[in-house]
Amino acid sequence: MGKSFTICPYCGCGCGMYLELVAGHMGVAMPSQVQSMGAGRLCLRGWQAGSLIGSAARLMRPQIAREEASWEEAIQTASGGIKSVLDRGRHALGVLCGGHLTNEEAFACRLYAHDILRTPHLDSCARAVDAGSIWGLEHSLCTPYRSPPLAQITRSDVIVCLNSNIRWDAPQAAGYVVEAAGAGSKLVVIDEVVDEGLGDLAALYILHKPGFRGVLLHLLVEAVAGGRRLDAEEQSALQQAGVETEAFHQLSSLVQDAKRLAVVFSTTALQIPQEAAYLAELTILRQASGAEVAQVFAVRSDCNSIGVVDMGVAPVRNGEARGLGAFEMLSGNGGLQGLIVVAEAVEQFVGQQQLRRLREQLQFLLYIGSFDSATAELADVVLPMAGWGECEGSFTCHDGSIWPVCRVISPAGQRRPLAQILNDLSNAHNGSVLPTDTSTLRAQISRQVPSYRSVDWAGLSCTQPSATVPSRDNDIDVVNTVAPIREWPDIGVNGQRPYVLVVRRHEGSWAFDPRVRAAHILAREHTDQRSPFVIINPRTCQQLGTREGHSVMVSTAFGSQLLPVKCQAAVPQDVVVLPWQFRDVAHSLAGRPRVDDRTGSAYHQPVAAALELPG
């Protein structure tokens, strides 16, 4: 039989499928019914995954300055570029990986970055995108978070689904939500827009004002925790969120009465980590008060989001070396002189403009990948790497299970497997050797990644696949250093300004620090995606020499924008409230916050924002 079992290379649902080669050069993907999250279902991307194999966008030959070159030349040029960057210190170079790398490839990247280049700056875009949600979940659940198998969604009697667009972000999860709703589970959709799709299946559709989801979820936790009606302050917050009191009470009683509660969302959909924390909190509360089961199903962005982090593709955060995170590397503010991007079109995350700006700052950009992209276009050297279907490996799916990824065809054109490319680069660098074959890499993974010690690699064959689910404790290392609030830098008017979200734990439930909460609510009140603006304290406004309605240039590590000013006395002077366009700021708050012993408050590292008059 020409059908090899494998895992879909797109989203974090991790659908099992078969890949078959047709007429020598074409791939065809077919769902698996028995070994799959989806029990036979795939989304459009999955059904079309086979076409990656013949895609016209494949990189086939090495390039130097966009001109085709031989492998020898390209490796020499790449190695020369890397050396000249490293001459300025190992902190000058960063390595940024995609979330589609196999475990073996990701591990090879880690060896290359840590052992050969010795840079602390290693990260994956997938980690950065998921980090906010994952931090929120892990902080509440106090355990490295893994979603239960998606099929379990169908056993719930109440499903709380965040955003109908899980239909696009995590289609397989949405499929189960639809199935469950069809079979009688009560579906609650919480969304900023009306989406017909899940909408007409929903027993309750909570439409809130854009940006108010955090507030709404916070109130929900309060209501479910206390089993009570909202007080006056909360009532007015609810009103500001644009949610009817009646609908809110329906929502809280549905959650309160649920016997089997499922909370479903895609990790990329959340705006701030607190939202994930509240959702986890809901399940904890229900589990503690009589529900048979209450679970969070959070699907990650990329097919191997979990595995890539497991393999150690994350910034080094111990000792004196503080590695930069993905967005910090891309911001251009981390002082990097050189960047190696592995299999990720990073323009998706920062936009083409920012990418071009970054390119100007970098002395050297190396792109190793399977497909052409704006990132490849800007690179000094492009090394074409074997893609999905061209080399074997493994993925770690959303529930932590490890699955085989098959090879059905040899790498097209002059593409080479990533491990081999990295070995060639190491060789050229200082004569070192890195493992290139899958079995050596796997043996080394078992030795070095504690939770993969027991993985039965031999059992991970594409002809006889079976998942291994390793036990996992403390395998995620995403601890950030966090500056306590009193160490914030003193701020001048045109200097740095922090954006903060302060979270305080009290009486078993979560609340924003009241002053920030006020600012937050005010900000979201007026902030929609069409007419963003920045809210500052009237005094700051005066000091800046501007007025309400005039514009200021707001700059953060995640981009700058000219925005109209609104003044609100409720906003503290050391706070700048940024619009949704700066959501990356929120996403970047990935680390665990430090808890202040005295007050019980938890703080994030503030993100600096500078305000300047335009021109």
Add this chain to the structure above:
Amino acid sequence: MPPLATYSLPADKLEEVADRLLTCADRVIGPVRTPPGDLFFDVVRSVNEIELQYGNSLLPPTTALFPMAEEIFSVVGGTPPVIRAPRSDASCLLFGIRPCDVAAIQRLDHFFLDGEFKDDLYAARRSRTAIVAVACSQKADARCFCSCCDTGPFAKTGYDLQLSLVDDTYLVEVGTEQGRRLAQRLSDLLGVADDDLILERERRAQELFTELEQKGNMPSAIRRITGEAVSQAVWERIGGRCMGCGGCSFVCPVCSCFYVIDQTLPDGTVQRIRAQDSCRLAGYTREASGHNPRALPSQRAARYSYHKLSYRYIEREGTQGCVGCGRCVTVCLGGVHMPAVTEMIRREA
């Protein structure tokens, strides 16, 4: 159409029949399991790979005639270019397919082979393919509904040979001259089919037919779709739930749409490829100017149902576009597969 001939076959001789048939064609395609346990119609190498007690395969056996993807031709050289059509002269025997899939092949035959133009790729495969069907003696799959489409539990035509199990004997029906030649290869295993055997098969099939669900959704959907009596609201509801995966078309044994693309191989050869397509996908009708006559999911949902169930198409293609195999029920991400749609249409009436 009555069979050309009928025989009996002791049930325990089935394996020998299969074994004999393995030598009757270059490739025998039958129901076989992958190691993880999924059932596909794929090349059979030895008899013990064949599994006849299967819930319907997710992909239909029609992929042996109209594959998920195939080469139309390749072009080499440039001055002037030379076109090479793929050669496909291997014979093929489809073993163990169900009556609903036999009905689907009949509709595909009509669509691809009759009329002004014929599809050469399908024709080349079909002319060298023999069909040995196995009738259903019990409901094959929790999701199938041949009784609503009049395609089962046994095939009335369209097979070369058909085997129907009655207790410990198979009734063997010969449908075509090709089937007769196959039966000759088995003559030493076949006995006479007496009238009792034929009548008993008939009786049991009738029993099974009435036992299977008769919701009547299908005829009412056909009437209402043909009469354009389905409200916009229903199409919008269906379209709203559809997640546009295309799965319902890719697994449907009746669906025949394809798209065509050129791919350039590393050595410069250009391969023109066709691959199955779905009218549920937004890009299906989108033109280069950006204009899309079926831009809304509701319009695409209506199109899918119209093609399958409108009487105007039944007139054109001879049979309706759903044979009741139930595959779309398994793959649909949005829960708006054929039985759900006919139900929604009827509920509105």
Add this chain to the structure above:
Amino acid sequence: MRGAYLPNIAVIESIREETPSEKTFTLRLLDGATISCIPGQFIMLSVFGRGEAPFCVGTAGQDMPGLDITVRCYPEGQVTAGLHSLQPGAYVGLRGPFGNGFDVDALHGKDILFVAGGIGLVPIRPLIHYVLAERNRFGQLTLLYGFRQPSEMLYRDELAAWRARDDFDVQLTIDEPHPDWEGPVGVVTTLFPDLQIKASNTKAIIVGPPVMYPFVVAECRKKGITDEDMIFSLERYMKCGIGKCGHCAIKHKYVCTDGPVFTYAEMREMAEP
């Protein structure tokens, strides 16, 4: 016989730039092969490595050594952009002709009103050639041709020749005022009110962008032209041209084999929800 999906090889003999985005390609089949088409039919043209797309035949006749096509370039379009980048002498693939074409016999003895919007003039041109070649078999002839800007006018020389004739009423209009334009301004339907036609003996041949159709239909009806006498050529995404790929189907009709020429009476039947 070659299979229906296998193209014949043709060479691009010459290329004429009509407008900044439209070129006319003269194609000649190799090895003395010939092609016979009637106006309104289309061919499937392959640019190998880019794909295949339908284009109306620009010349009609029996056993022609080749034919013209006029192609608008979509910069992102696989085939059209690929074709526009080719030079004379390049090889392409050609299948067809396909489709019903205009029923020229039914036009004999009739007054004909041609209504073209933009690139819609392309399929109409060979019909005009045919009609002019046998001018005395037809009644009054009118062409209403609307386009966006003066620079988008197709077939300049031919239009000039047609306008010079006194047995062919050719009226041109552009969508919006332009310094280089002295003629009428406004969409093509603005030419209708002054039109003098004998509705009972008129066939209207209408080709243009889909947005234009409802307005033209309304004007024709005002003039008293029946739905059966309004004749359109439709455009749909096409992959095979022979009624198999399914893309061009509207209701139970296939534009590639049942069309692309339909009367408005037929099109009413084909309206989808």
